[in-house]
Amino acid sequence: MPQTENLRVRRTRTLLRTALVELIEERGFDRLTVGEITGRAMVSRAAFYRNYRDKFHLVEQIFDEAIAALVGKMADQERPVEERWTSFWEHIAEYHRLYGALLGRNGSPWFADRMRATLTGMAAQHLPDNPGPRPALVPTLVAAMFVQAVTWWLENDRPTPPAQIAAQTAGVASAVIAEAGAWA
Structure with missing residues (x-):
């Protein structure tokens, strides 16, 4: 029985996540309701609430994974x-529907803020210490640049391969980091 339950839970979560992304693409995140998500997924509201507190919790779980x-x-x-x-x-290409839906025109400012904060933390771990009055400025700028670059890349249907956009954005990030290194 636990194996069946596990499969049922995974199926329910997959259906809800797919429905969420489709509805964000169509209507936007802010206007969605749990009822619309469960209706599209063809699962009960009870099944939704067994897995998630609300639509933000659903997005949070998808983002965390x-x-x-x-x-x-x-x-x-x-x-x-x-x-x-x-x-x-x-990775962005693999999850392009998710990131495209959540960062695009119909996306969620809450999600964009969460992604920026996460990337800021990742950047801060890999950047040299920035002396000066605002040490968090450089990781914040680099993270914001990457969120914008991801958004642009996805909205333009990924016009360059991952290796090329990686080289381009790494070059811009390196220039920002080099400039910040010259700050007194």
């Missing part, structure tokens, strides 16, 4: 930096 996958891909410090940057963009 996606970020865990991203961190896993980028964690190998033995790999060259270029490969890790490319892994970031390959």
